[in-house]
Amino acid sequence: MEEKVLLGHGNGGKYTQRLVKELFHHYFRNDLLDEMNDAAGFSTPGERLAFTTDSYVISPLSFPGGDIGKLAVCGTVNDLAVSGARPLYLSAGFIIEEGFPMASLRQIVQSMADTAKVAGVLIVTGDTKVVPKGCADQLFINTAGIGVILPGADVSGSYARPGNKIIINGTIGDHGMTIMARRSELNFNNLLRSDCAPLNGLIQELLLDVPGIRVLRDPTRGGVATTLNEIAVQSGVGIALDEDSLPVQGSVKSACDILGLDPLYLANEGKFLTVVPQPQVEAALNVIRKHPLGQDAAVIGEVVDGPVGKVYLKTGIGGKRIVDVLVVDQLPRIC
Amino acid sequence: MEEKVLLGHGNGGKYTQRLVKELFHHYFRNDLLDEMNDAAGFSTPGERLAFTTDSYVISPLSFPGGDIGKLAVCGTVNDLAVSGARPLYLSAGFIIEEGFPMASLRQIVQSMADTAKVAGVLIVTGDTKVVPKGCADQLFINTAGIGVILPGADVSGSYARPGNKIIINGTIGDHGMTIMARRSELNFNNLLRSDCAPLNGLIQELLLDVPGIRVLRDPTRGGVATTLNEIAVQSGVGIALDEDSLPVQGSVKSACDILGLDPLYLANEGKFLTVVPQPQVEAALNVIRKHPLGQDAAVIGEVVDGPVGKVYLKTGIGGKRIVDVLVVDQLPRIC
Numbered sequence: 153m154e155e156k157v158l159l160g161h162g163n164g165g166k167y168t169q170r171l172v173k174e175l176f177h178h179y180f181r182n183d184l185l186d187e188m189n190d191a192a193g194f195s196t197p198g199e200r201l202a203f204t205t206d207s208y209v210i211s212p213l214s215f216p217g218g219d220i221g222k223l224a225v226c227g228t229v230n231d232l233a234v235s236g237a238r239p240l241y242l243s244a245g246f247i248i249e250e251g252f253p254m255a256s257l258r259q260i261v262q263s264m265a266d267t268a269k270v271a272g273v274l275i276v277t278g279d280t281k282v283v284p285k286g287c288a289d290q291l292f293i294n295t296a297g298i299g300v301i302l303p304g305a306d307v308s309g310s311y312a313r314p315g316n317k318i319i320i321n322g323t324i325g326d327h328g329m330t331i332m333a334r335r336s337e338l339n340f341n342n343l344l345r346s347d348c349a350p351l352n353g354l355i356q357e358l359l360l361d362v363p364g365i366r367v368l369r370d371p372t373r374g375g376v377a378t379t380l381n382e383i384a385v386q387s388g389v390g391i392a393l394d395e396d397s398l399p400v401q402g403s404v405k406s407a408c409d410i411l412g413l414d415p416l417y418l419a420n421e422g423k424f425l426t427v428v429p430q431p432q433v434e435a436a437l438n439v440i441r442k443h444p445l446g447q448d449a450a451v452i453g454e455v456v457d458g459p460v461g462k463v464y465l466k467t468g469i470g471g472k473r474i475v476d477v478l479v480v481d482q483l484p485r486i487c
Numbered sequence: 488m489e490e491k492v493l494l495g496h497g498n499g500g501k502y503t504q505r506l507v508k509e510l511f512h513h514y515f516r517n518d519l520l521d522e523m524n525d526a527a528g529f530s531t532p533g534e535r536l537a538f539t540t541d542s543y544v545i546s547p548l549s550f551p552g553g554d555i556g557k558l559a560v561c562g563t564v565n566d567l568a569v570s571g572a573r574p575l576y577l578s579a580g581f582i583i584e585e586g587f588p589m590a591s592l593r594q595i596v597q598s599m600a601d602t603a604k605v606a607g608v609l610i611v612t613g614d615t616k617v618v619p620k621g622c623a624d625q626l627f628i629n630t631a632g633i634g635v636i637l638p639g640a641d642v643s644g645s646y647a648r649p650g651n652k653i654i655i656n657g658t659i660g661d662h663g664m665t666i667m668a669r670r671s672e673l674n675f676n677n678l679l680r681s682d683c684a685p686l687n688g689l690i691q692e693l694l695l696d697v698p699g700i701r702v703l704r705d706p707t708r709g710g711v712a713t714t715l716n717e718i719a720v721q722s723g724v725g726i727a728l729d730e731d732s733l734p735v736q737g738s739v740k741s742a743c744d745i746l747g748l749d750p751l752y753l754a755n756e757g758k759f760l761t762v763v764p765q766p767q768v769e770a771a772l773n774v775i776r777k778h779p780l781g782q783d784a785a786v787i788g789e790v791v792d793g794p795v796g797k798v799y800l801k802t803g804i805g806g807k808r809i810v811d812v813l814v815v816d817q818l819p820r821i822c
Contacts, residue, residue: 164708164754165813189643190704191539191570193636196531204526205578205631206614209622235526243540245629247582250819279541279629284819287544289622294580294614296540296631301528308524369525373499419499478500484585484619 157252162282175258176244176278179265184241184276192276194241198300202237204228205296211485213260213290215334217327217346218421220293221263223487226350226421227372228297229271233352234368234424236307236359237299239271244278245294250285260291271350273297305359311366312387312427316455319426319433321354321440322347322448323399324376328418329407332483338410343403349422354443358426362436367427370420373487374478376452377416379425380463381477391463393453393475416465417478419486427455492587497617510593511579511613514600519576519611527611529576533635537572539563540631546820548595548625550669552662552681553756555628556598558822561685561756562707563632564606568687569703569759571642571694572634574606579613580629585620595626606685608632640694646701647722647762651790654761654768656689656775657682657783658734659711663753664742667818673745678738684757689778693761697771702762705755708822709813711787712751712798714760716812720796728788728800728810751800752813754821762790 153174160167177185184192208224218226225242232239244264248257268275326347333344351370359365367387371379376398384391393416400408400415408415422445428436433451440446463475488509495502512520519527543559553561560577567574579599583592603610661682668679686705694700702722706714711733719726728751735743735750743750757780763771768786775781798810 159819160815162708162819163813165713166811167814168709169812187643189570190566191537191572191632191634193535193537193570193572195535196533198531200528200530201633202526202528203576203578203631203633204612205580205629207580207582207616207629209582209616209618211622231525235524235528237526237528241538243538243631245540245542245580245631247542247544247627277539281542281544281627282819283544283624286621287546287624287820288627289618292582292616292623292627294540294542294629294631296578296580296629297526298536298538298633299526308522373497374503378500476501477504478498479502480495484494484497484617485622 153254155254157248157250157254157257157282159250159282162280168280171280175261179261180275182274184274197240200301202232202235202299202301204231207292207294208487209292209485210487212334215330215346216344217330218348219260219263220291221260222267223348223421224293224295225264225267225271226348227487228295229273229350229352230370232297232299233355234370236305237301238356239273239297239299239352241276241298242273243296244275246280247288247292248282249288249290250282252290267350271352302359307366307368309367309369309383309386312383312389312455314389314455314457316427316429317433317451318453319428319436319449320452321424321446323401324420325404325415325418326401327421328486329404331486333407340403340407347420347422349445351422351424351445354445355424358436358439361439362432364429364432365426369425371423371425372419372421375417375419377475378478384463385461388460390456390458390460391453392456393463393465395465395467397450397452399448399450416475488589490589492583492589492592492617494585494617497615503615506615510596514596515610517609519609532575535636537567537570537634537636539566542627542629543822544627544820545822547669550665550681551679552665553683554595554598555626556595557602558683558756559628559630560599560602560606561683563630564608564685564687565705567632567634568690569705571640572636573691574608574632574634574687576611576633577608578631579610581615582623582627583617584623584625585617587625602685606687637694642701642703644702644704644718644721647718647724647790649724649790649792651762651764652768652786653788654763654771654784655787656759656781658736659755660739660750660753661736662756663821664739666821668742675738675742682755682757684780686757686759686780689780690759693771693774696774697767699764699767700761704760706758706760707754707756710752710754712810713813715798719798723795725791725793725795726788726798727791728798730800730802732785732787734783734785751810
């Protein structure tokens with residue numbers, strides 16, 4: 153194959169056919185993809201389905217803990233998982249800048265294939281466009297995903313009730329700070345690492361083992377602060393966070409101190425928030441902490457009557473401050 | 488709303504929320520989208536489903552006969568339609584260059600909404616990313632689509648058999664030549680116009696009224712030549728095209744003569760090819776020609792024993808030439 157991606161790889165002709173056959177079909181191999189038709193056909197896997205999409209424009213393309221390929225699979229898998237669905241099928245749309253190294257594309261496609269395998273999903277349909285040099289920055293990937301909603305699952309951001317506890321499955325801000333440090337070329341002794349991971353296995357166990365899980369969200373762009381604000385608005389409640397109980401890695405905390413950033417606004421790519429009625433908190437924590445992706449799970453706050461639609465933080469020194477939705481970007485192209 | 492798209496419109500925070508609410512939800516309004524969760528949930532609409540995706544990177548964004556928004560809906564709807572499916576739900580993923588005029592985005596979103604209405608599909612989930620100035624050229628859109636495969640429909644590029652006739656629903660090359668003329672700033676007296684249109688209504692009528700339709704394809708990138716080559720390979724047959732019966736608009740023909748291009752390789756965005764057993768040809772032509780998008784339908788050739796995997800053209804003066812898959816790009820960013 154060519155060493156660099158050419159415009160011809162996106163023209164639908166001979167070069168495209170070769171790229172699809174030798175790269176995408178080689179790594180993503182499965183029966184549905186092999187049919188080589190305009191759409192993948194599949195039998196209905198259940199009574200209710202979930203459908204979602206995300207484009208990934210992260211820079212740099214590779215980072216400690218992952219790359220754009222892993223992210224593109226995890227992000228969409230996680231959106232399905234927090235909707236109460238078992239993710240099944242993904243599409244993959246590539247927009248590639250002319251001249252992009254074929255070896256890098258191969259590595260990213262391999263990473264997508266590996267992550268799809270871990271998450272138990274199939275990449276069944278795709279598309280490749282190549283744009284002239286300067287018309288895109290290296291590589292963008294879109295994935296859309298279809299999942300089957302688990303029997304009995306009924307989750308929505310509108311189900312939080314006063315008295316419920318807020319649980320997160322681990323430390324916050326790892327992904328955002330890793331990318332930020334990488335981009336600013338700050339050296340934090342290589343201690344930073346993205347949390348990018350497929351959460352569907354853990355979330356499925358939680359939904360099956362702990363009835364009463366009604367709110368699930370992944371705090372990606374905008375961070376925990378923005379996601380909790382959305383839940384507060386959708387449910388018409390207030391949320392009180394407890395600063396001392398927020399799990400933050402030492403390296404992330406130090407980097408935040410140096411850069412003057414708040415981990416509550418940093419993106420996460422392997423975390424979910426759930427809102428749990430008090431009687432089920434222990435059971436939920438047990439299930440989450442038993443899973444490799446949930447060992448640092450913690451109760452970080454509770455749902456309160458009000459102020460409605462607001463999130464506030466009880467600080468370590470006994471103060472209170474409102475935690476608003478993210479307004480000004482800390483960093484573009486974080487995912 | 489802001490006059491230009493800001494980086495903050497893609498950060499997942501306050502600006503993103505406003506863009507989603509005031510623009511996307513305003514134009515795409517439907518119950519599934521209004522739930523505002525991470526994925527759209529829907530009840531299974533049938534026994535077998537089809538799933539497809541395409542990214543759209545066309546330049547210029549607007550052209551006679553359409554714009555990137557109309558194209559992004561039609562392209563994915565048509566991929567589902569030629570798979571024998573009734574398109575139901577689309578996702579929409581936007582990658583926007585910082586500074587893109589909000590008025591242009593609004594127009595494109597309106598165009599997507601209008602086209603979705605005509606095609607009878609709902610845009611139920613989406614995503615917005617904004618990249619810094621210079622990291623993308625204006626706007627890219629990805630749509631993925633889900634459809635329900637029509638009862639009894641069983642179409643594939645592998646079902647062409649010797650003796651079958653090749654039908655197209657109208658003139659070829661209109662989209663490709665329109666974009667090419669626009670980009671080269673050639674003036675063809677404004678006679679060129681993209682054929683961009685949703686074909687699902689016409690194709691559904693054809694599948695319901697004419698049993699025996701087993702091959703359907705839309706000749707987009709790579710044109711009629713490339714698509715027929717794919718069918719010839721998948722079915723293990725030859726295909727003989729009749730030059731004199733190829734429907735080509737006068738304006739497209741003139742432009743091709745001036746630019747030294749072959750309409751067989753130009754992209755179409757409102758055309759499909761079908762391969763029909765001889766006894767059903769009249770019935771198929773009747774159904775297609777009755778539809779506004781099929782008035783210029785024609786039989787353009789037939790399936791032959793061989794050479795296997797090849798397409799050849801019987802020229803007007805009695806010659807024969809092999810019509811290969813597109814190799815060198817006529818034009819990047821045609822769709």
